[in-house]
Amino acid sequence: MQENGLSGRSASDEGLVERIKRGDLEAFEELVNKYKKEAFYLAYSLTSNKEVAEDLSQEAFIKVFKKIGDFREESSFHTWFSKIIVNLCRSHMRHQYLVRRFSVLFRKAEEDEPEKSIETSVADRSATGDPLRLTENRQLRESIDAAVNDLPGLQREVFILKHVRDMKIKDIAQIMGMKEGTVKTHLFRAVNKLQRVLEAYKEG
Amino acid sequence: MDCTGIDKILISLYYGELDKGDREEVLRHIGACPSCRALWEGLKSRLDKVPRRTAPAMDRAYWARYTEQVMERLDSQLQPGRGWAFQLKPVMSGAFVLLLFVGIYYFRMSAIEKDIIQNLPLLENYGMVSKIELLENLELFEKLEFFEDMERRQSG
Numbered sequence: 150m151q152e153n154g155l156s157g158r159s160a161s162d163e164g165l166v167e168r169i170k171r172g173d174l175e176a177f178e179e180l181v182n183k184y185k186k187e188a189f190y191l192a193y194s195l196t197s198n199k200e201v202a203e204d205l206s207q208e209a210f211i212k213v214f215k216k217i218g219d220f221r222e223e224s225s226f227h228t229w230f231s232k233i234i235v236n237l238c239r240s241h242m243r244h245q246y247l248v249r250r251f252s253v254l255f256r257k258a259e260e261d262e263p264e265k266s267i268e269t270s271v272a273d274r275s276a277t278g279d280p281l282r283l284t285e286n287r288q289l290r291e292s293i294d295a296a297v298n299d300l301p302g303l304q305r306e307v308f309i310l311k312h313v314r315d316m317k318i319k320d321i322a323q324i325m326g327m328k329e330g331t332v333k334t335h336l337f338r339a340v341n342k343l344q345r346v347l348e349a350y351k352e353g
Numbered sequence: 354m355d356c357t358g359i360d361k362i363l364i365s366l367y368y369g370e371l372d373k374g375d376r377e378e379v380l381r382h383i384g385a386c387p388s389c390r391a392l393w394e395g396l397k398s399r400l401d402k403v404p405r406r407t408a409p410a411m412d413r414a415y416w417a418r419y420t421e422q423v424m425e426r427l428d429s430q431l432q433p434g435r436g437w438a439f440q441l442k443p444v445m446s447g448a449f450v451l452l453l454f455v456g457i458y459y460f461r462m463s464a465i466e467k468d469i470i471q472n473l474p475l476l477e478n479y480g481m482v483s484k485i486e487l488l489e490n491l492e493l494f495e496k497l498e499f500f501e502d503m504e505r506r507q508s509g
Contacts, residue, residue, distance in 0.1 A: 174424075181423050185416060199409060203419070210423045211430060293403055311368065312403060318370055333361035337396075344399050 162226040169217050181210050184227075188234055194313045195238040195306065197298065205241060209234045224323050231316075232324045235306060242302075296346035300339050307332055308339040354382045359389050363396050 165183075168176035188209055193202035212233050220229055300308060303325070310321045311332070322329045365371045366379050383390045 174427075177427070178420065178424060181420050185419050185423075189411075189419070193409065203422075207419070207423045207426055211427055214427055289402070290404065297403070312400065312405060315405065318365065318368070330361055333364040336364045337360045340396060340399050343403065344395075347399055347402055 163222070166217060166220060166222075166226055169214065177210075177214055180213070184210075184230060188230070191231060191234050191310075191314055192238055194309045195235065196241060197294070201241060205237045206234060209237055212237070228320055228323045231310075231320070235310075235324055239302070239306070292346050293343070296343050300342055304335045304339040304342070307335040311336055354378050356382075356386060356389055359392065363389075363393050366393070367397060367400055 165176045165180050169180065185206070188206035189202055192206040192209070193199065196202050196205065209230065213230060216233075220226065297305060297308060299305075307321060307325065310316045310324065311318065316324075318329050318332050322332050325332065362371070362379055366376065371379060383393050
């Protein structure tokens with residue numbers, strides 16, 4: 150189980166959902182406390198920006214409160230909630246892409262560079278205190294980050310949900326609305342694309 | 354077991370999503386099949402290099418503030434009149450789409466105008482050709498020839 154995930158989360162999800170459906174704000178607050186870390190870290194993994202992740206994950210909670218009546222319990226609350234976050238992040242990324250394209254059209258300077266992400270990483274795993282080694286690790290980490298961000302939309306989302314967020318393939322399939330086999334195909338293709346970056350780094 | 358769909362199976366193997374029996378069978382196959390073994394080793398070494406988790410450290414105060422912010426946001430949207438920005442969202446989206454279409458129309462028109470300017474000599478010739486066609490359609494040429502014949506006969 151991942152660090153920011155929730156073990157035994159389904160214990161009272163149904164109860165909370167039922168109470169929220171009746172407009173119980175205390176139950177909603179409880180739900181926020183229960184899922185806030187997971188929501189934030191999922192949004193952060195997909196957007197690589199702390200402020201955006203905070204805004205989108207909070208927006209996802211608001212959406213939960215407003216749309217809880219639409220939740221039919223065909224999937225778990227966790228899956229439904231993750232789907233809301235992924236969709237919000239996707240809209241945000243699409244919007245950012247359009248803004249970037251229009252900025253190029255109107256020759257505006259692009260200012261908001263995404264933050265360089267991944268605090269716990271290769272560097273932390275194998276930090277030896279050797280400055281050269283640390284620099285190399287940081288460069289590799291940045292190359293991988295950039296390569297993951299450059300993956301085509303679905304491959305990127307699937308790869309982050311699986312490899313970074315450690316979600317089950319079955320859950321990812323539900324969140325993304327695709328078959329498990331398709332999730333695995335996207336993962337395999339993503340790894341092949343990342344290979345080029347890793348090989349180039351090894352050769353360099 | 355054969356090599357069919359091995360890429361998907363290896364993904365499940367790497368992430369520990371195969372049950373014990375399937376896992377053992379796949380590992381046996383990898384042990385006996387050099388191409389699948391090479392594929393597995395490549396996949397594993399690549400995925401091992403990619404960090405598994407992004408986790409910027411947030412303190413307790415941050416998380417307390419986070420909950421407060423969500424509740425405040427919800428409160429502002431639930432109270433009538435206070436969530437005007439939210440209510441204006443569809444209008445703003447509509448205006449954005451309209452602007453987008455105007456922008457696209459403007460750029461397309463500029464492109465068409467540019468095209469016309471570049472092909473102006475050609476278009477002038479085209480205009481002449483159409484006028485000749487029009488005269489032919491009205492049979493004016495034939496009438497002109499008739500009068501020319503008359504003149505020739507009179508003078509002859």
